[in-house]
Every structure is written in C-alpha cells, then in structure tokens.
Amino acid sequence: xKPVTRIHSRTAVLxxxxxxxxxxxxxxxLTTTTREGLGRLCFHDWRYQADGSDNPAFPLNQxxxxxxxxxxxxxxxxxxxSREHAPWALLDYGIQAVLCSELADIFRNNALKNGLxxxxxxxxxxxxLLEHPGSELAIDVRGExxxxxxxxxxxxxxxxxxxxxxxxxxxxxxxxxxxxDAITRYEQQHQxxxx
Amino acid sequence: xxxxxxxxxxxxxxxxxxESTDTPAILYVDLHLVHEVTSPQxxxxxxxxxxxxxxxERMLATLDHSTPTLPTAANGERPYANDEAKAQVxxxxxxxxxxxVALHGWDSAxxxxxxxxxxxxxxxxxxxxxxxxxxxTSTHGAFGALAFGIGTTEVGHVMATQCLLQxxxxxxxxxxxxxxxxxxxxxxLILHIxxxxxxxxxxxxxIEYRGPAIAALSMEQRMTVCNMSIEAGARxxxxxxxxxxxxxxxxxxxxxxxxxxxxxxxxxRRLPTDAGARFDREVRIDATxxxxxxxYGTHPxxxxxxxAPVPPARNAQEKRALEYMQSQPGQPMQGMPVDVVFIGSxxxxxxxxxxxxxxxxxxxRVASRVRMLVVPGSEAVRRDAEREGLHQVFTAAGAExxxxxxxxxxxxxxxxxxxxxxxxxxxxxxxxGRQGKGARTVLASPATAAASAVAGSIADPRDYLVEVAx
Ligand code: SF4
Numbered sequence: 001x002k003p004v005t006r007i008h009s010r011t012a013v014l015x016x017x018x019x020x021x022x023x024x025x026x027x028x029x030l031t032t033t034t035r036e037g038l039g040r041l042c043f044h045d046w047r048y049q050a051d052g053s054d055n056p057a058f059p060l061n062q063x064x065x066x067x068x069x070x071x072x073x074x075x076x077x078x079x080x081x082s083r084e085h086a087p088w089a090l091l092d093y094g095i096q097a098v099l100c101s102e103l104a105d106i107f108r109n110n111a112l113k114n115g116l117x118x119x120x121x122x123x124x125x126x127x128x129l130l131e132h133p134g135s136e137l138a139i140d141v142r143g144e145x146x147x148x149x150x151x152x153x154x155x156x157x158x159x160x161x162x163x164x165x166x167x168x169x170x171x172x173x174x175x176x177x178x179x180x181d182a183i184t185r186y187e188q189q190h191q192x193x194x195x
Numbered sequence: 196x197x198x199x200x201x202x203x204x205x206x207x208x209x210x211x212x213x214e215s216t217d218t219p220a221i222l223y224v225d226l227h228l229v230h231e232v233t234s235p236q237x238x239x240x241x242x243x244x245x246x247x248x249x250x251x252e253r254m255l256a257t258l259d260h261s262t263p264t265l266p267t268a269a270n271g272e273r274p275y276a277n278d279e280a281k282a283q284v285x286x287x288x289x290x291x292x293x294x295x296v297a298l299h300g301w302d303s304a305x306x307x308x309x310x311x312x313x314x315x316x317x318x319x320x321x322x323x324x325x326x327x328x329x330x331x332t333s334t335h336g337a338f339g340a341l342a343f344g345i346g347t348t349e350v351g352h353v354m355a356t357q358c359l360l361q362x363x364x365x366x367x368x369x370x371x372x373x374x375x376x377x378x379x380x381x382x383x384l385i386l387h388i389x390x391x392x393x394x395x396x397x398x399x400x401x402i403e404y405r406g407p408a409i410a411a412l413s414m415e416q417r418m419t420v421c422n423m424s425i426e427a428g429a430r431x432x433x434x435x436x437x438x439x440x441x442x443x444x445x446x447x448x449x450x451x452x453x454x455x456x457x458x459x460x461x462x463x464r465r466l467p468t469d470a471g472a473r474f475d476r477e478v479r480i481d482a483t484x485x486x487x488x489x490x491y492g493t494h495p496x497x498x499x500x501x502x503a504p505v506p507p508a509r510n511a512q513e514k515r516a517l518e519y520m521q522s523q524p525g526q527p528m529q530g531m532p533v534d535v536v537f538i539g540s541x542x543x544x545x546x547x548x549x550x551x552x553x554x555x556x557x558x559x560r561v562a563s564r565v566r567m568l569v570v571p572g573s574e575a576v577r578r579d580a581e582r583e584g585l586h587q588v589f590t591a592a593g594a595e596x597x598x599x600x601x602x603x604x605x606x607x608x609x610x611x612x613x614x615x616x617x618x619x620x621x622x623x624x625x626x627x628g629r630q631g632k633g634a635r636t637v638l639a640s641p642a643t644a645a646a647s648a649v650a651g652s653i654a655d656p657r658d659y660l661v662e663v664a665x
Pocket of ligand 1: 259260308309310329331540541542600601604605622623
C-alpha cells in the first residue's frame with residue numbers, strides 16, 4: 001500500500017443515510033476475479049439511466065462534483081455486505097476519503113486496509129459538511145484533523161494501528177507474518193481447540 | 196474469578212497477542228469458510244507473494260453465489276448467468292486444487308450455501324472463532340461461536356497466518372422476554388428486533404441474544420436470528436450453547452465422536468455468560484408483542500407488523516424508500532399485490548423453513564399472477580425435503596423447485612425479479628435493486644411468503660394455518 005498522509009480536495013455530498021454496499025456496487029458485478037477497473041461500476045444503478053447515459057439527478061454527476069476526492073456521506077455509509085469491492089470501486093472512481101458521522105464496521109475496516117480514508121466526525125460537524133458541498137478541505141492523517149476553508153479544524157481519530165499503516169504504507173499481512181512464532185506457540189498450547 | 200460473558204470467553208481463548216494502544220490484538224481463527232465471490236483476489240495475492248496456506252485443513256470452500264439453480268443441460272453445460280460467473284466458479288475450483296483446500300463443489304453431496312453447510316456438517320462448533328468473506332457469517336453464532344464477516348484482504352491474512360488483526364468489539368445483550376405467540380417465528384422476531392434497534396443499532400458491538408424466548412428456539416430458528424445480526428450493523432450475533440445445541444450437533448459428520456464428544460460438551464458447558472457478567476449495553480424485547488412482521492422500505496430496519504399502518508416518511512431518504520417500494524403511508528402492507536415469492540437464502544432455506552412453507556401450501560395453489568421459487572439451502576436439505584415429498588407440495592402448488600444456491604437472495608446467478616416487481620422474500624436484504632434492478636423486496640418469514648403466494652398479496656399465514664387445523 002502507498003502511504004497516505006494528506007488529502008486536499010473539494011467535497012462532494014451524498015446525503016442519503018444508510019447507503020449500502022449494493023448501492024456502491026451492485027451484486028451482479030461481483031463475478032469479477034480482480035480488484036481493478038471497478039470505478040466505472042461505482043454507484044452504477046444510481047449513476048446511470050436505463051439507456052446507459054449519466055443520470056443528471058445523481059449528485060456526483062453534477063459539474064461541481066467532478067474530480068472531488070472527498071465524499072461526505074449520510075449516516076451509516078457502507079452498511080450491508082462485506083464486499084471489499086465497495087472500497088475498490090470508490091478508489092478507482094477517484095474517491096480517496098469518506099467523511100461520515102457513523103460508518104459500518106466492515107466497510108471501515110476494508111476501506112482503511114486499501115488506503116481509502118474512512119473517517120467519522122461528530123454529528124454537528126457532519127451536518128455542517130452535508131450542508132456545504134464543494135468545501136475545500138485538507139485532511140491531515142498525521143495530525144488527525146480536517147482543515148476547513150476558513151482555517152478552522154475538525155479533529156478526528158483513526159484507530160492508531162490503521163493510522164500508522166496509512167502513514168508508512170505498512171503492509172498488514174507482512175506485520176502478521178512477523179508473528180509466526182507466536183502463532184505456532186498458540187497452536188501448540190491450544191491443541192484440543194486446534195486439533 | 197471475574198464473571199465473563201460468552202463473547203469474552205471466546206475472545207480471550209483466541210488471543211495470540213494482546214492488543215495495546217498502538218496495535219490491535221492478533222486473534223486466532225479456528226475455521227475459515229470460503230466461496231467463489233470474495234476469495235479470488237486473496238488467492239491471487241498469496242500466489243504473487245509466494246505464500247502458502249497456513250492451515251488448509253481449517254478451511255472449507257463451497258460454490259453458492261454465482262451458481263445456477265437450474266439443472267445441468269442434456270449436453271452437460273451448466274446454465275451460468277454469464278461467462279464471468281462461470282469463470283469465477285472455475286477459478287475457485289482451480290485455486291482449491293492448487294492450494295489444497297477441501298471444496299464442496301458440483302460433485303459433492305454436501306454442496307450448498309456456505310452458512311447452511313458449515314453447521315450441517317458439524318464443522319461449526321461452540322466456542323470457535325469462524326470467519327468468511329461474507330457478512331452473514333454471523334449465522335454460525337447460533338452455536339455459541341464467534342463468527343463474523345471479513346473483507347478480501349483479511350481473507351488473505353487468514354489464509355497466510357490463520358489470524359486476524361482485531362480490536363475488541365463492545366457487547367450488547369438483547370434479552371427477549373416471554374414466548375413468541377403461536378404462528379409467529381424467528382424471522383418475525385429478528386425483523387421486529389431490527390425494527391426496534393435500527394440498522395445501526397448494533398454497530399461496533401457483538402450481540403448476545405438471551406432470555407426465555409431465545410432458549411425456546413430450535414437451532415434452525417437460532418440461525419435465522421443470528422444470521423440477521425449484521426442487518427442491525429452488529430459485528431456478530433451469539434446465542435449460548437445448551438442442550439438444544441448439543442443434541443443438534445451430535446453425530447454430525449465432523450462433530451467430535453466418542454470420548455472426544457464428551458470432552459467437547461464438558462468444555463462447551465462452560466461457555467455461557469456467567470451470572471453477574473456485564474455487557475456494554477442491554478436492550479429488552481417483549482416476545483409476546485411480536486406479530487408476523489414484514490419490511491416496508493429499503494433497509495431491514497424499516498420493518499413493521501404486516502397489519503400495522505406504514506409510518507409516514509421522516510426525511511427525504513425515507514420518502515424515496517416509500518416511493519421506491521410504492522408503500523402507502525397509513526396503509527398496512529397486508530394486501531399489497533405480489534409478483535414473485537422467493538423461499539431460500541442462508542436466513543431461511545433449511546428443512547424446517549421448507550416445512551413451514553409447505554404446511555401453508557399443501558393442497559393449495561400459488562395465485563396465477565405470482566411466480567414462486569423455492570431454493571433449498573444445500574444438497575442435504577434438498578435430499579431431506581424430497582424424501583418427505585415437500586418438493587411435490589411445491590410443484591403441485593405451481594412453484595419452481597430448484598437446485599441449492601444463494602439464488603434470488605443476491606440475484607447474481609440469473610435468478611432475479613424484473614423492474615417494479617414486488618418480491619416477498621425470505622432472504623435478509625431489501626436494499627434497492629438487491630433482487631434485480633428496480634425490483635422491490637419485502638422481507639418475511641417462510642410462512643408469510645407461502646401465504647402471500649397463495650393469496651397473490653401479502654397475507655397473514657395464521658389465517659391459512661387455522662383453516663388447515665379446522
Ligand atoms: S444466501 Fe444471500 S446472504 Fe446468504 S450467503 Fe448467499 S448471498 Fe449471502
């Protein structure tokens with residue numbers, strides 16, 4: 001994973017609550033066997049009309065939302081399935097951070113493991129962000145704050161290990177593999193369970 | 196010794212390295228379940244890094260999501276939805292061969308939905324940690340196992356190290372007091388619970404379902420309840436193992452036998468939450484107040500008794516959901532015309548579910564406007580159902596009897612509803628487009644689904660069961 005330290009972008013807003021992983025990438029596209037190229041399928045059934053043209057009512061199709069890398073989403077974004085295709089699709093679509101007052105557990109996990117900043121802020125700050133699409137923000141991973149256009153700051157907290165991995169591009173599988181001896185010891189001590 | 200919850204006992208027994216402020220715990224995984232959709236990228240990563248599976252014997256793979264539920268053609272071709280689905284299944288077959296994983300593939304007598312076959316084979320056991328690249332892994336919590344869904348990157352972690360990096364979740368006790376009324380089942384209960392606590396009511400928590408109404412449930416019903424824990428946002432759902440659990444497991448192919456069985460049961464008896472143990476949160480639910488319950492919107496938290504009026508939209512998103520569903524605020528869901536009925540999925544495709552539906556359908560016909568699909572959860576369920584003649588009840592009523600798989604639960608194998616059609620479904624998700632682009636899903640119990648098929652509109656199964664009894 002490439003290190004992620006700072007993201008600077010205008011925001012795009014999808015205010016709906018409970019945007020589930022089927023809306024982020026519909027299940028019928030999960031027959032893929034790679035991680036690549038899922039951006040064109042991101043939000044597919046919301047983003048395109050029946051004839052394949054862009055749906056003008058989809059907020060991210062608005063001209064002012066183009067090239068926004070920070071998505072402000074309604075509460076409980078990413079609920080539903082464990083498909084990692086959701087963060088893969090978002091990243092490939094150009095989204096590098098999702099800001100929300102609450103995020104579904106598995107989605108948050110999957111996102112951070114792929115370098116997609118999944119960040120929760122307080123309800124009040126969330127409301128402000130929802131009401132101000134197009135805000136120019138800078139997200140600082142090291143300092144754990146979001147810089148607002150007026151110079152104000154919103155503090156956030158990342159799980160410390162996830163933050164460390166983002167900042168240094170740490171490969172979590174590599175970290176786990178370093179504990180092979182401890183795992184072997186565990187297996188030896190828990191024979192009955194691990195028989 | 197301090198009193199511990201069931202969750203804490205399982206968690207503590209699986210910590211390889213304790214968590215600290217800077218690092219999550221390293222948690223050992225006893226059983227890793229695999230299917231074709233969320234595993235290919237993980238196998239690829241292992242291959243690229245030159246890694247092996249640490250404990251292939253602790254893995255179990257099956258084909259369920261992309262698989263056709265129509266029989267093989269005369270020329271031996273399976274009717275896959277498309278070439279990609281076919282290639283995905285072929286890839287799991289070759290990955291399992293290459294890495295030495297036991298696969299319940301097309302030629303297995305035990306193939307089926309991953310969360311149906313794990314328990315059936317007795318691989319799912321109390322006190323275990325169980326993971327799968329699939330959010331409904333929570334199903335296995337019915338046995339008092341800590342079971343949860345993971346992403347594909349983590350699938351790779353477990354393959355290579357048999358471990359996961361995890362922060363300890365919080366605990367939520369849901370006490371279900373009293374007993375469910377006659378004609379009301381586990382599906383009604385869990386829809387009612389999610390309707391009460393909301394789709395994010397369990398976020399960050401592992402739920403333990405407790406109380407007399409839970410203890411009275413069969414294993415199949417407990418699986419239905421735990422299955423939908425993720426629909427409340429919970430990390431996992433658990434029910435303490437008891438005599439019902441042990442009786443169900445004994446004699447299953449991969450359950451311990453003889454002296455090992457006795458030792459295992461002795462161990463499992465120590466798992467239930469100790470008196471005085473504390474949960475981070477507690478909720479009480481009154482089982483006696485639960486009625487046949489259905490969803491009226493586009494997430495499982497939008498659930499009400501089918502005879503209760505649909506509540507008005509409280510915000511723009513609920514308004515959109517009601518419009519999508521064509522639900523009328525102020526009107527009950529009961530009586531709404533139905534186009535498709537689906538009985539299946541890891542929530543409700545076990546033998547008891549099929550019996551429940553067959554009891555309503557026996558001697559009746561599916562309404563002419565309705566297409567009904569019955570998809571058993573596994574080959575074993577299919578065999579048992581056919582031995583009892585249930586398939587004849589379904590086909591005589593005008594329903595289609597299919598080969599096991601996820602089918603219309605996720606609609607990626609070609610089984611799907613058309614835009615605008617209303618599906619009464621025994622599955623677990625009523626998200627927009629989940630059962631086909633533009634399709635409208637109403638989640639319900641097998642009995643409600645069967646009654647609705649006969650009536651041609653959403654119907655109370657108790658009306659049908661009474662008639663038969665009379
Ligand atoms: S039946 Fe549905 S919920 Fe269950 S594993 Fe299959 S797709 Fe997932």
